[in-house]
Amino acid sequence: MHVRNLPTPVKRVVHLGSRSYGRLTAESRMLPSFLICGGQRCGTTSLYRALAAHPVVLKAVLHKGVHYFDTSYQRGLDWYRAHFPTLRTSERITERYGVPAQTFESSPYYMYHPQAVARIARDLPFAKLVVLVRDPVERAYSQHHHEVARGFEIERDFGSAIALEPARVHQQETRLARDPQHYSFAHQHHAYRARGEYARYLSVMVQHVGRERIHVVESERFFTEPDPVYDEVCAFLGLPADLERPTFEQHNARPRQSDMDPRVRRDLWNYYQSHDEALAGWLGRTPIWRRL
Template structure:
């Protein structure tokens, strides 16, 4: 029998639909997540997801790419959401085997940015803990632009031009998301290159709904440089025992690599360019300063290299 990933697309859709229906029918016998990786976009959430999924007391959702319930699928209802998670008997079996509470989780980076996801999470998962990853917002914006270009969601070949178009593209979109039932904004999901790097603004909104004590912020650069240390900090926040070393992080993809290069060419199709980097860095400076209260120090990308050496 062929693997599901090699099935023809029409048949794969039928298999997926059947799996989702079965999950909904058995929803009451399934666990709800006690933790969420809810952002940020292009900040290394896949690596953190992989590390947590390897923990013996952690159960991931059936969808590796995120359930996206509290942002774009909320109208499907809680039974649909529960259907993506393991059965309660699976959680009990892990608890007996490892002597601790099992935790289910999922990763949906758009939760951090959708204007109503935080309200929904607070209402439906009142005890869940939230992990938010942040990254140098200039690198994040460039990685985001590259990813949207690669996916065919961004027709503009110039990064600088896409940044200039952002305000017009996003105008009124959050308001429509709040008043039009079922409305999904393509621009809000795909073209918020600058806006999504304003991390403190989104963290404050999230904390206003779920409480600051339930949020832990992880810097992507620290995860890549010090995975053992960051892994231990995350497990401590989640009250999970460390039952072994963290699994190795997946290698950085081309899209995640920090941008390099000299001044941009007219089309800026290969790198953002020194001028664009400087303008973005200046733009993000006040937003980065607001992160200090969350991290207890300036973000790692704002610390001069000489200050990092003990």
């Protein structure tokens, strides 16, 4: 039985035991050579599962997202290493395929937490970052539905949640940047509009890791043309794309929301225009959602 299918109390015990053992063997474990850093509600689960199916890629042992560089950094690097496969496992994969094995994880909040990328640059100085972007209006609406479904959002009306956002997240980004111990629930779960300002976050990433270590993927293109997008990601990561092809599926997806208040949609569409224009510089073209 897969750990994912176990009752929650049993999963907690299994995870605790695995992490405890992982800490004891930390020095003999891999660290990620790449990370999926976001954006949130942009298809990260689908890309994660496609890459995890690659024969020379080893995923994190327990979780898709470890959330070390954002909300768990105080736990230390040995705790982080405990989540990944052993070097011996890596060696067996390398021997079998003649290509260096890689491991990774996917924590979408890394893109947004003010300290995450600097921490990644310090602890994983050679790791590459994969970022997915999506129509920011649909992304915001999808996030709101997702947070409501998880019980993290009590305001069920999307327009009202957008109106509340400035007060909820006021100065939280500044506090997170200044205080390594600070945690903001609102910043992690209620920053709906801010999450779609992709170019702003990408510019911060560049300052810490350089443009050559960042690859941006449009989610709409990944879902409509998965094969060439997968090949491009593999080329960026130095992975052979022709060993085994994954089955491309869309995970955690919500359909386009036609029930969004037209006024809210229009206001967000206009708000994101300058941000999308800045993103075009990264993509080398107008974002897909601006051309549809």
